[in-house]
Amino acid sequence: MSAPNKSYDPVEVEALKPEEIERMRDEALAAFAAAGDLEALHEAKIAHTGPASPLSLANREIGALPPQAKAEAGKRVGMARGAVSKALAARQVELEAERDARVLVEEAVDVTLAYDRVPTGARHPLTTLSERIEDVFVAMGYEVAEGPEVEAEWFNFDALNFEPDHPARAMQDTFFVQDGDGKADSGVVLRTHTSPVQVRSMLDREPPIYVICPGRVYRTDELDATHTPVFHQVELLAIDEGLTMADLKGTLDHMVQALFGAGVTTRLRPNYFPFTEPSAEMDMRCYVCRGESVGNPDRPCRTCSSEGWIELGGCGMVNPRVLVAAGIDPEKYSGFAFGFGIERMLMFRHNVEDMRDMVEGDVRFTRPFGMEI
The missing domain is CATH 3.30.930.10 (Bira Bifunctional Protein; Domain 2)
Structure with missing residues (x-):
């Protein structure tokens, strides 16, 4: 039975390469910035933070690494996921503020109008x-x-x-x-x-x-x-x-x-x-x-x-x-x-x-x- 491969390099795992992690992070940040409304942001959230998102799949690869390699790979992926979560929260606050401002304009009620323009009926x-x-x-x-x-x-x-x-x-x-x-x-x-x-x-x-x-x-x-x-x-x-x-x-x-x-x-x-x-x-x-x-x-x-x-x-x-x-x-x-x-x-x-x-x-x-x- 062979001993564990203690010289295993996590960089060799394609999904855990530094440049690959940065690419995943940057794509997520760009998708959040491009979302024009809360519905589009929700779709981007599922695509980049959901169970099948690239960063989530990369995070699963860490479990296959030898103990001495997990810390560095986990730190790299964790920092990327933290940046993505922070950008998502910030963009959601912006879009909610835009929605509330739009609703105030589109659904405004003129309280000075006569309230009884359509009078109520009555049974005989x-x-x-x-x-x-x-x-x-x-x-x-x-x-x-x-x-x-x-x-x-x-x-x-x-x-x-x-x-x-x-x-x-x-x-x-x-x-x-x-x-x-x-x-x-x-x-x-x-x-x-x-x-x-x-x-x-x-x-x-x-x-x-x-x-x-x-x-x-x-x-x-x-x-x-x-x-x-x-x-x-x-x-x-x-x-x-x-x-x-x-x-x-x-x-x-x-x-x-x-x-x-x-x-x-x-x-x-x-x-x-x-x-x-x-x-x-x-x-x-x-x-x-x-x-x-x-x-x-x-x-x-x-x-x-x-x-x-x-x-x-x-x-x-x-x-x-x-x-x-x-x-x-x-x-x-x-x-x-x-x-x-x-x-x-x-x-x-x-x-x-x-x-x-x-x-x-x-x-x-x-x-x-x-x-x-």
């Missing part, structure tokens, strides 16, 4: 309020039901116990849809209320039934501050065993408290509707004065005209004839229903004085309500 308050009402009843276990706006006269009137000569069927109260021959007695109308959805719900579902029916309705009213020919209603229907007026009253109280605040109650005044019996007009306690303005000239209330109560809508127990028309046994099941106009409730909640503001599409009306979701 009728949509927002309708969804809020739906949330109240969905939380109570009710289902949201929908139906067509162009409705058969049977659903809109007959199934709801409207007699053939009822005034609501007259053309001065209802929009009738003409048939193909131009006749208005086609038996099709633009629904005058969302009650047809209640009938459809009773036909499509088996009791118990708990549904809320919001939607757009049509009547031949003139457009003025308190009326519009197209408006929105929300109606509720509950069909189950043993339901009474007490359940209706409790439901109404919960609804007005959820929408107008704690402590607001309702009262029922006798009235007549073809589809409920007994029927009542529903009033709620004024949410502004809480009734304290009644008989008190020192505290007048514009909201309720100092009457203490605000009329909200109609309600009552479902007429047995309506249950029979929908195929439900009135001896076993009872139910209650109520309905009110969403526009009217919006006027109460937000002191809107003119209903025309809701339909004219002026963003100055909708924008204050914001983008509540």
